[in-house]
Amino acid sequence: MATRQHQQIVETPTEARQAEPGPSVLALLTASTGLAILILGVIVDQLFGVADRGIRRRWGLTGSNESFAPGRWCRRDHLLRAQRLPDGNDGGGR
Numbered sequence: 001m002a003t004r005q006h007q008q009i010v011e012t013p014t015e016a017r018q019a020e021p022g023p024s025v026l027a028l029l030t031a032s033t034g035l036a037i038l039i040l041g042v043i044v045d046q047l048f049g050v051a052d053r054g055i056r057r058r059w060g061l062t063g064s065n066e067s068f069a070p071g072r073w074c075r076r077d078h079l080l081r082a083q084r085l086p087d088g089n090d091g092g093g094r
Contacts, residue, residue, distance in 0.1 A: 001015070002015060
């Protein structure tokens with residue numbers, strides 16, 4: 001309990017903190033929700049990146065030059081052959 005000594009009010013630290021307004025519950029809830037959404041967004045973005053790389057690797061679209069080396073079969077060559085024009089010319093000059 002607060003007491004008066006020499007014209008001053010004397011309180012313990014616990015009593016003094018009870019009068020001090022703490023962080024707002026709404027501000028704390030907003031900050032924690034925003035942080036949770038940010039973390040989930042980063043995780044989902046990473047998962048889509050992994051899926052995208054897997055699909056590109058499966059279809060031979062990795063962008064590495066060795067997968068498109070002449071004489072080496074890949075799905076890209078198969079797709080190009082499937083898209084040949086009716087006269088048999090695929091536009092590649094072969």
